[in-house]
Amino acid sequence: MDALTRRKWDRAAGAFDFINGLGAERRWEPVKREFFSTMHGRVLFVAVGTGLDIRYFPPAVQIDGIDISDKMLERARPRAEAYAGPMTLRHLDVHDLDYPAGTFDQVFTSCTFCSVPDPVRALEAVRRVLKPAGELRMFEHTGSRYFPFNALLNLMNPIARLTGPEINRDTVGNVRRAGFRLVEVRHAYLDVVKTIHAVAPA
């Protein structure tokens, strides 16, 4: 397990809901409701954080939530217990997924792959635990392909990464590099906040 990343998110856990639980959640509520409404079967939710997204999950889905931070999971536990379906939480690094191959019908992420240290290796681990043709669905903020947004994000990235996420990643490219087939990319804000739908090879 990546101790540096774990410590960073353990430190962030205390103020996470205060910073993200109001404006950002209100802003993205319509997009997230639609995004999570497609959950079905057995689902792996990578980086459950403090569980802010659990309120959007449709009922009666079997969900395994993982996070690298114990402190985040402590805060997520009451929200997971209130979920109307079978949901378990585990302290686990996405790089080291120990589930048998082909366990999950779907894997969901929400603002996760901006912070994973080795995104392609982690996405390969995700692909392994998905069933053949299983779905990867991501709600992520990424870098931009367009000036001046790309220049701005590149300029600010060294500061952003000190306290939290990287803000200039090519997550769509990383999904491809990890061996997924892209189905759809929808932009929610500029080409920076987006939903990505991809499938594992059949």
Add this chain to the structure above:
Amino acid sequence: METRPYFIAGDLSCSLLVGGVTAVAAIATVSQAWPMPAAMLVGMLLGMAVAAVGILAFGRCFGMIELQMPAMLTGMLSGMIVSMIVTRSPMASSTGAAIGGALGLATFAAVWIADVWLRAKGERWTP
């Protein structure tokens, strides 16, 4: 594109404030004795610092990712343009704040239009 009044008001207020405060800070820092390129660089850095404070202040209520684009661009533009003008002729703080605010409004509008255009550019791959 964002159409909810709450978020439009928040994003716009942040940009107006960052533009105005950056301009006043640039006027207080730069003078006619400064070489223009140095003044513009310092103005841009001042704008980034002011924008960072604005994003932190408004971020909890409106979301940081969406605030940062118009606010940071406004800060950089306001700092550079006002500093450039000040190296040629003195400027009153009120005039600077008005110019900064106008740049905030223009940047907010430009980012909003870019959002409309880019959101329509999602991609779909047919198997």
